[in-house]
Amino acid sequence: xxxxxxxxxxxxxxxxxxxxxxxxxxxxxxxxxxxxxxxxxxxxxxxxxxxxxxxxxxxxxxxxxxxxxxxxxxxxxxxxxxxxxxxxxxxxxxxxxxxxxxxxxxxxxxxxxxxxxxxxxxxxx
Amino acid sequence: xxxxxxxxxxxxxxxxxxxxxxxxxxxxxxxxxxxxxxxxxxxxxxxxxxxxxxxxxxxxxxxxxxxxxxxxxxxxxxxxxxxxxxxxxxxxxxxxxxxxxxxxxxxxxxxxxxxxxxxxxxxxxxxxxxxxxxxxxxxxxxxxxxxxxxxxxxxxxxxxxxxxxxxxxxxxxxxxxxxxxxxxxxxxxxxxxxxxxxxxxxxxxxxxxxxxxxxxxxxxxxxxxxxxxxxxxxxxxxxxxxxxxxxxxxxxxxxxxxxxxxxxxxxxxxxxxxxxxxxxxxxxxxxxxxxxxxxxxxxxxxxxxxxxxxxxxxxxxxxxxxxxxxxxxxxxxxxxxxxxxxxxxxxxxxxxxxxxxxxxxxxxxxxxxxxxxxxxxxxxxxxxxxxxxxxxxxxxxxxxxxxxxxxxxxxxxxxxxxxxxxxxxxxxxxxxxxxxxxxxxxxxxxxxxxxxxxxxxxxxxxxxxxxxxxxxxxxxxxxxxxxxxxxxxxxxxxxxxxxxxxxxxxxxxxxxxxxxxxxxxxxxxxxxxxxxxxxxxxxxxxxxxxxxxxxxxxxxxxxxxxxxxxxxxxxxxxxxxxxxxxxxxxxxxxxxxxxxxxxxxxxxxxxxxxxxxxxxxxxxxxxxxxxxxxxxxxxxxxxxxxxxxxxxxxxxxxxxxxxxxxxxxxxxxxxxxxxxxxxxxxxxxxxxxxxxxxxxxxxxxxxxxxxxxxxxxxxxxxxxxxxxxxxxxxxxxxxxxxxxxxxxxxxxxxxxxxxxxxxxxxxxxxxxxxxxxxxxxxxxxxxxxxxxxxxxxxxxxxxxxxxxxxxxxxxxxxxxxxxxxxxxxxxxxxxxxxxxxxxxxxxxxxxxxxxxxxxxxxxxxxxx
Numbered sequence: 001x002x003x004x005x006x007x008x009x010x011x012x013x014x015x016x017x018x019x020x021x022x023x024x025x026x027x028x029x030x031x032x033x034x035x036x037x038x039x040x041x042x043x044x045x046x047x048x049x050x051x052x053x054x055x056x057x058x059x060x061x062x063x064x065x066x067x068x069x070x071x072x073x074x075x076x077x078x079x080x081x082x083x084x085x086x087x088x089x090x091x092x093x094x095x096x097x098x099x100x101x102x103x104x105x106x107x108x109x110x111x112x113x114x115x116x117x118x119x120x121x122x123x124x125x
Numbered sequence: 126x127x128x129x130x131x132x133x134x135x136x137x138x139x140x141x142x143x144x145x146x147x148x149x150x151x152x153x154x155x156x157x158x159x160x161x162x163x164x165x166x167x168x169x170x171x172x173x174x175x176x177x178x179x180x181x182x183x184x185x186x187x188x189x190x191x192x193x194x195x196x197x198x199x200x201x202x203x204x205x206x207x208x209x210x211x212x213x214x215x216x217x218x219x220x221x222x223x224x225x226x227x228x229x230x231x232x233x234x235x236x237x238x239x240x241x242x243x244x245x246x247x248x249x250x251x252x253x254x255x256x257x258x259x260x261x262x263x264x265x266x267x268x269x270x271x272x273x274x275x276x277x278x279x280x281x282x283x284x285x286x287x288x289x290x291x292x293x294x295x296x297x298x299x300x301x302x303x304x305x306x307x308x309x310x311x312x313x314x315x316x317x318x319x320x321x322x323x324x325x326x327x328x329x330x331x332x333x334x335x336x337x338x339x340x341x342x343x344x345x346x347x348x349x350x351x352x353x354x355x356x357x358x359x360x361x362x363x364x365x366x367x368x369x370x371x372x373x374x375x376x377x378x379x380x381x382x383x384x385x386x387x388x389x390x391x392x393x394x395x396x397x398x399x400x401x402x403x404x405x406x407x408x409x410x411x412x413x414x415x416x417x418x419x420x421x422x423x424x425x426x427x428x429x430x431x432x433x434x435x436x437x438x439x440x441x442x443x444x445x446x447x448x449x450x451x452x453x454x455x456x457x458x459x460x461x462x463x464x465x466x467x468x469x470x471x472x473x474x475x476x477x478x479x480x481x482x483x484x485x486x487x488x489x490x491x492x493x494x495x496x497x498x499x500x501x502x503x504x505x506x507x508x509x510x511x512x513x514x515x516x517x518x519x520x521x522x523x524x525x526x527x528x529x530x531x532x533x534x535x536x537x538x539x540x541x542x543x544x545x546x547x548x549x550x551x552x553x554x555x556x557x558x559x560x561x562x563x564x565x566x567x568x569x570x571x572x573x574x575x576x577x578x579x580x581x582x583x584x585x586x587x588x589x590x591x592x593x594x595x596x597x598x599x600x601x602x603x604x605x606x607x608x609x610x611x612x613x614x615x616x617x618x619x620x621x622x623x624x625x626x627x628x629x630x631x632x633x634x635x636x637x638x639x640x641x642x643x644x645x646x647x648x649x650x651x652x653x654x655x656x657x658x659x660x661x662x663x664x665x666x667x668x669x670x671x672x673x674x675x676x677x678x679x680x681x682x683x684x685x686x687x688x689x690x691x692x693x694x695x696x697x698x699x700x701x702x703x704x705x706x707x708x709x710x711x712x713x714x715x716x717x718x719x720x721x722x723x724x725x726x727x728x729x730x731x732x733x734x735x736x737x738x739x740x741x742x743x744x745x746x747x748x749x750x751x752x753x754x755x756x757x758x759x760x761x762x763x764x765x766x767x768x769x770x771x772x773x774x775x776x777x778x779x780x781x782x783x784x785x786x787x788x789x790x791x792x793x794x795x796x797x798x799x800x801x802x803x804x805x806x807x808x809x810x811x812x813x814x815x816x817x818x819x820x821x822x823x824x825x826x827x828x829x830x831x832x833x834x835x836x837x838x839x840x841x842x843x844x845x846x847x848x849x850x851x852x853x854x855x856x857x858x859x860x861x862x863x864x865x866x867x868x869x870x871x872x873x874x875x876x877x878x879x880x881x882x883x884x885x886x887x888x889x890x891x892x893x894x895x896x897x898x899x900x901x902x903x904x905x906x907x908x909x910x911x912x913x914x915x916x917x918x919x920x921x922x923x924x925x926x927x928x929x930x931x932x933x934x935x936x937x938x939x940x941x942x943x944x945x946x947x948x949x950x951x952x953x954x955x956x957x958x959x960x961x962x963x964x965x966x967x968x969x970x971x972x973x974x975x976x977x978x979x980x981x982x983x984x985x986x987x988x989x
Contacts, residue, residue: 038140040140062138063177087144088140
């Protein structure tokens with residue numbers, strides 16, 4: 001459970017956060033819920049939404065995208081971007097949406113569980 | 126399809142990079158800055174592609190292809206490492222392949238006959254020793270062949286064929302051919318088919334029948350340039366026309382199987398009749414078993430037949446005994462052990478090479494730590510990494526095998542071409558499919574063996590440490606140093622076993638050469654003379670005159686005739702005291718030499734008592750004999766033999782006139798047996814060797830000798846010019862063969878081990894540069910630092926040497942039977958091997974240690 005899936009380039013980011021295995025899938029699926037996006041857009045989106053704290057490495061992102069496509073959670077097609085570049089856009093499939101729901105539930109359970117540990121017995125906060 | 130997918134992935138990544146750059150430019154960075162930043166952010170593009178491709182799911186073949194491409198790229202990027210590794214492997218694999226080709230040719234491949242396992246070698250004793258011990262009398266052969274039910278057929282050849290004269294005249298310079306008498310069915314028993322023409326017909330095998338001859342393939346090539354028109358032509362041999370009826374195939378090499386280090390040009394019929402019945406033990410018998418009959422069963426049946434012969438002919442004839450063993454056992458059985466030893470030795474060399482490569486890979490793995498850690502970090506499985514690295518090492522070893530193959534071809538060629546080496550089948554070894562497959566398997570196994578361990582060690586790298594630290598840090602180093610030390614220890618141990626084994630063989634060989642031969646072989650030329658004269662008196666006069674004429678040549682010190690040169694011809698007759706004829710056991714088996722005046726002084730055989738032959742021993746004078754110490758001890762224990770009478774060989778009573786020193790007649794490593802000499806003026810001689818002691822190198826006299834002899838006998842072939850030193854060389858050749866190869870392997874092992882130790886110490890010194898610098902800056906004595914490094918290596922070598930000595934103890938017991946005059950626990954050899962090894966290890970460590978001690982503290986501290 002503790003193999004790292006995502007890592008910051010050393011020294012450049014002060015607020016480095018190490019992600020748990022499987023978390024990257026959740027982030028990608030959630031990002032694509034707003035609509036189809038290409039790889040670069042996904043990294044930018046995660047970075048912006050995490051307040052610059054999460055920088056997804058390409059070496060993790062592309063394998064994850066290709067893997068999820070193979071699992072049938074994502075579909076892809078080549079399209080023009082707004083700035084007229086050709087890029088490969090990924091979108092959620094029906095089973096991807098189900099997977100997102102599942103992962104979100106799991107994540108909430110994990111957060112609740114960890115909070116329980118950090119703030120025992122209704123806690124003093 | 127895969128290609129399309131690859132292109133698509135490239136495009137996807139390119140578009141990512143383009144967009145990232147555009148964004149940054151848009152935000153006000155210069156294009157150059159933007160590009161740099163994006164590249165840094167993106168990381169290694171190849172790696173990203175590769176790990177992405179990993180998710181596609183590959184067929185194992187595609188994955189292999191991928192690993193191979195990647196491996197090739199890595200190896201191309203490190204040409205120095207690749208070259209060292211490939212050359213080391215080529216040496217190891219090449220040597221192994223060459224030795225395997227010998228083992229394959231001699232032990233694994235069956236003899237080059239159809240159903241070779243049915244062929245049986247039949248002898249009158251247990252078959253150890255020279256030709257006399259492996260031959261039978263003709264009537265024995267005839268009876269065995271007639272009465273047995275075990276064999277589909279039996280055949281034989283005259284084991285003493287080399288002493289018959291086949292002088293070829295009429296075409297160019299007269300030539301002495303080597304002709305083998307074979308019985309009618311000899312070739313069909315072996316299952317050989319003629320390359321041209323046919324084999325002997327029954328009536329051609331009768332005395333007085335049509336005189337025919339069959340050519341060996343080599344002779345046909347050399348003399349007749351493989352002309353098919355040769356059939357029906359005649360060869361004038363000893364003045365008689367023989368009709369050529371057939372040519373043997375190139376695959377049938379008579380001498381390499383039956384009589385190594387000899388030659389065989391022509392084959393003639395061996396008459397099986399009353400006349401040959403009177404010969405001594407001369408026929409060597411080969412039988413082909415009927416299907417399903419065992420060697421043991423055949424032997425008991427033949428013993429019954431032999432017992433019957435003994436009853437019929439009385440006990441006067443040779444021991445009523447018969448032994449049977451598989452022909453291939455007879456041919457190569459004695460070589461099994463030396464070849465196994467050589468095979469192990471060369472395997473050790475390869476193991477040492479593997480240990481070196483493992484060390485190299487370990488060193489390189491620490492350089493690649495970051496790459497490996499990164500791949501682990503982005504999700505590559507350990508298994509995948511290990512497989513990738515093992516693929517790399519297998520690629521290396523396949524290259525090594527590829528380069529080793531020409532080396533093996535060369536080695537095999539050299540071994541097959543060894544002259545004067547009496548090892549059967551050696552001339553026929555070659556690289557066949559089996560050898561090739563062996564090399565391939567060896568390369569793959571080698572690559573796996575030396576690649577697996579470093580790959581595991583590397584994949585165990587701690588991801589966090591490796592990525593966080595900018596340098597090769599201390600973490601994990603202890604573990605890896607331990608592995609490297611273990612490799613060094615095993616290299617030392619293996620080298621010591623080889624060095625000690627080679628040492629024992631070398632010492633045996635020196636002992637062998639130091640044995641008292643009973644004669645001095647240096648500066649002795651040997652020329653074969655076969656005058657082919659029917660008249661005995663005429664022959665004696667001829668031999669006397671030739672000997673005298675040769676003595677008159679300047680540079681000739683002494684000359685004499687013998688019909689059996691030591692270490693060459695092996696013939697024994699019985700000798701007994703008068704009044705003791707009849708009962709078996711009373712006859713002493715003794716080597717007999719028919720010699721002329723001057724023989725003893727030419728060979729420098731010391732005369733201990735009495736005199737040697739001179740003109741007193743004329744044909745009509747009382748018959749005389751000279752005996753050796755061994756025979757004197759046997760027949761006259763504690764008495765003076767001079768003047769006594771003995772029955773010697775032909776049944777005639779002879780008076781002993783001289784006592785001479787024992788001469789080794791059959792082999793260097795066997796005790797001299799009983800011997801006696803009779804003068805050619807009083808005993809049958811058909812031809813013989815003229816031995817000549819010269820004051821200069823014997824070869825320098827060759828042309829003068831030819832001129833002198835041709836003045837007497839213009840038809841005498843004199844191509845064959847030998848020296849006594851060559852006889853000793855041939856007699857010691859199987860041992861020299863083993864010793865030389867083992868020595869070469871031990872040397873190779875020593876060099877590889879030295880390189881390995883040097884590499885490890887240099888690496889560890891390199892890693893400790895900083896530490897050394899600090900210690901020097903703090904005032905440590907450079908000499909002390911140097912000594913510390915060397916001490917480390919010496920400690921490893923002492924541990925290795927200890928383990929090696931245990932191994933050597935086991936090996937030396939196994940090779941004890943191959944040694945001569947040397948104890949298998951020879952303390953001198955063991956000590957010397959250990960000392961050499963520790964010395965070499967220390968020097969190999971001292972070179973990098975010296976380098977370390979000369980480090981400038983300031984630059985050492987700045988390092989990193």
